[in-house]
Amino acid sequence: MESVRFYLPTAIFSGPGCVRKEAERWLLGKKALIVSGAQGAERSGALGDVTETLKTHGVAWAHFAGVQANPDVAQIYVGAELARQEGCDFVIGIGGGSPLDAAKAIAWVAGLNVPQASFFRIAPETTDAALPIVAVPLTCGTGSEVTPYAIITDHGAKTKRNVSAACLFPRVALLDARYLESLPVATMADTALDALSHAIEAAYSPRATRFSEALCLEATRLIAPELVRLAHGDFVNRAQLHYASTIAGMAIAQAGTGLVHAMGYPLTYYKGFPHGRANGVLLAGYLEFMERTCPSQTARLLQAAGLRDPEELQALVDAMLDTAGTTPEAPSEEELVRFAREPLRLDLVKKYRAMPSPEEVMDIYRTGF
Numbered sequence: 001m002e003s004v005r006f007y008l009p010t011a012i013f014s015g016p017g018c019v020r021k022e023a024e025r026w027l028l029g030k031k032a033l034i035v036s037g038a039q040g041a042e043r044s045g046a047l048g049d050v051t052e053t054l055k056t057h058g059v060a061w062a063h064f065a066g067v068q069a070n071p072d073v074a075q076i077y078v079g080a081e082l083a084r085q086e087g088c089d090f091v092i093g094i095g096g097g098s099p100l101d102a103a104k105a106i107a108w109v110a111g112l113n114v115p116q117a118s119f120f121r122i123a124p125e126t127t128d129a130a131l132p133i134v135a136v137p138l139t140c141g142t143g144s145e146v147t148p149y150a151i152i153t154d155h156g157a158k159t160k161r162n163v164s165a166a167c168l169f170p171r172v173a174l175l176d177a178r179y180l181e182s183l184p185v186a187t188m189a190d191t192a193l194d195a196l197s198h199a200i201e202a203a204y205s206p207r208a209t210r211f212s213e214a215l216c217l218e219a220t221r222l223i224a225p226e227l228v229r230l231a232h233g234d235f236v237n238r239a240q241l242h243y244a245s246t247i248a249g250m251a252i253a254q255a256g257t258g259l260v261h262a263m264g265y266p267l268t269y270y271k272g273f274p275h276g277r278a279n280g281v282l283l284a285g286y287l288e289f290m291e292r293t294c295p296s297q298t299a300r301l302l303q304a305a306g307l308r309d310p311e312e313l314q315a316l317v318d319a320m321l322d323t324a325g326t327t328p329e330a331p332s333e334e335e336l337v338r339f340a341r342e343p344l345r346l347d348l349v350k351k352y353r354a355m356p357s358p359e360e361v362m363d364i365y366r367t368g369f
């Protein structure tokens with residue numbers, strides 16, 4: 001029997017009304033810093049549930065609203081300064097990946113005295129440094145509510161970078177799928193593709209275990225039929241996608257992401273593609289590439305998705321983006337050549353099971369467009 005490690009210190013409460021019902025579980029201090037985007041927290045009803053619960057239990061709060069997509073280090077330091085000035089002793093992130101990752105990074109920086117220029121060099125071993133984090137996800141993609149990662153834009157390196165530390169695992173995740181009812185279809189499609197890419201990349205990771213692989217295959221099995229419904233413009237089971245994105249997050253918390261995320265970051269930084277869409281267009285090309293070195297794992301993933309081959313996945317992604325009206329504009333050949341050089345420098349690919357050549361990276365980009 002192999003030795004397996006599975007570490008997940010996040011308490012998960014799920015179901016309609018869980019924010020109010022589980023109040024005793026997530027009131028982690030005397031004053032909260034709520035971190036959210038501009039609209040989603042209020043529109044979804046999550047912000048109202050959180051603030052009503054805080055009020056009922058006599059817990060004060062400050063609100064850092066308006067976290068932008070792909071938050072950068074400057075935003076993190078503004079939020080952390082607010083947390084310090086207001087004397088907040090825990091952080092509540094409400095939103096998709098950007099607000100949740102910002103909340104986690106703010107909780108970390110607020111508990112440390114590190115200059116902004118050194119942010120990406122904060123040692124992961126600062127395990128007790130972060131203020132306790134509560135995560136309320138409002139999309140069905142990021143999985144950030146159960147991971148030790150925060151993805152922050154690094155303008156110096158002109159890309160997004162992953163910071164990782166055990167203290168970035170939220171203490172509590174509150175999953176109420178009713179908050180997804182107001183989510184625009186295009187955002188749902190993009191974030192579902194992010195969740196699928198988490199499931200697929202983690203399944204190929206050298207750090208994959210029996211536990212993480214089971215989560216990857218189950219997430220893939222649940223997400224694929226919803227992509228078909230999205231492609232047909234049919235009713236989508238949002239609760240299913242919400243659940244699947246969290247278990248895919250649990251998988252990357254153990255096994256990490258890989259080439260698709262590394263290749264997607266330049267598409268987001270330079271071309272403005274939403275994160276999930278950037279990953280989604282690359283998934284079929286990635287499966288084709290991995291099929292050569294890991295044919296049995298590729299067969300398992302395709303079987304879980306109910307798909308014959310990577311071409312069928314590409315057709316599904318194309319149809320889905322077409323229905324959502326979000327077909328991305330293809331980058332030029334020169335841009336792709338430049339992007340193809342970037343992911344190869346990233347550590348997460350260097351440690352990966354199959355190291356692609358620059359030509360193979362180009363092939364994956366070309367398959368997506």
Ligand SMILES: [Fe+2]
Nearest residue numbers: 142194261275
């Ligand atoms: Fe992602």
